[in-house]
Amino acid sequence: MNIATNPRTSGDAPPGRDMVWLPGGEFLIGSNRHYPEEAPAHRVKVDGFWIDRFTVTNRDFEKFVSETGYVTLAEKPVDPEDYPGALPEMLSPSSTVFRKPAGPVDIRNPYNWWTYVPGANWRHPRGPASSIAKLKDHPVVHIAYQDAEAYALWVGMQLPTEAEWEFAARGGLEGADFVWGDELTPGGAHMANTWQGEFPYRNTLDDGFEYTAPVGSFPANGYGLHDMAGNVWQWTADWYQEHGAIDSPCCTVSNPRGGDRETSRDPGDPTGIPRKVTKGGSHLCASNYCQRYRPAARMAQPVDTSVSHLGFRLVFRPTAEL
Secondary structure (H helix, E strand, O other), rough: OOOOOOOOOHHHHOOOEEEEOOOOOEEEOOOOOOHHHOOOOHHHHHHHEEEEOOOHHHHHHHHHHHHHHOHHHOOOOOOHHHHHOHHHHOHHHEEEEEEOOOOOOOOOOHHHOOOEEEOEEOEOOOEOOOOOOOOOOEEEHHHHHHHHHHHHHHOOOOOOOOHHHHHHOOHHHHHHHHOOEEEOOOOHOOOOOOOOOOOOOOOOOOOOOOOOOOOOOOOOOOOOOOOOOOEEEEEEEOOOOOOOHOOOOOOOOOOOOOOOOOOOOOOOOOOOOEHHHEEEEEEEEOOOOOOOOOOOOOOEEEEOOEOOOEOOEEOOOOOOOO
C-alpha cells in the first residue's frame, strides 16, 4: 500500500449519492506484465475526490430521463453525412449487442459476436423485445460518451480521469493484478462478474450471471467500491493515448490527463471518430480472451459508440476541477 493522505478536506458529497471519499495519493498506474497498451507502468499522483460506490443504474438513469426528457445517442437516427458509405440499415436508431454464437468461432474477429441491433438502447439492452423492468438495479448500458456527460452535468458531477479511476479501483493495493489482490478466484470465490468457460460460445456461469449483475453483487474492494472489475466497462474523461506517449515515465505526474481529441483517433478507422479511455472490463472478459478485469487494463472506445456492456460511474471534486 502506498497512499499519501491529501491535506485538503473532503467537503460533502452531493446529496442523494452513495459515494466514498478518497483522500488521494501517489500510486503506480498501468502494468508491464499484461497487454502492451498498459505499459509502461509509471507513478502518478491524484488529489482527493468523491467517487460513486456503484456504477450508475437503470433506476438512476430512468429518473434522469423522466425529469429531463433526455434522448440517448442510440435512440436517434444517424446522420449519413457522418458515415459516408454506410448501409441504410446501419443509420436507424441502434446499438451494439453481444450475441453468443452457437459454437467456436475465430476470436480474432469480434464481428462473430457483436452486432448492430435496431431498437437496442438503454431501455432495451438486448434488443427491442427486451426491457429493464426487472433490471432496475443493474448498471445502465448502451450509453455513449455524450450520454454519460449529460447525466453527469445533470447531477453536478464529473466522469473520473483514468488516473482517478485506477487509483480508486486498486483499493490501496500497490501493483496488484486484481482489485482484490493477485489471485483471480481466491479460495475458489468469484470476486467479479466475468465470463467462465470458452469465450464467446460457452459460459459455464460459475459466478451465477450470464449478462450484467445487479450492482454490488460481488465484494467491494479495499476502498468499499463495488464492480471496479467486471460487470460493465466504464467511461473515463480522458482522451485515449498510449501510455508509451507520456512525457515523463520516470517521474511522478500530478493529476495526469490523457492525450487530446485529435491524437485519440484510430489511424486505421476511416470515420476518424475520437476515442476515450474505458476501464474495468465486463462480464464478457474471459481467461481465454480479453483478460481485462484488472485495474491496469484499458480500452479505447469511440465516443459515438454504445454497447451492451458499457456503463459509467461518477466522481465529485469539491475543491477543484481538473
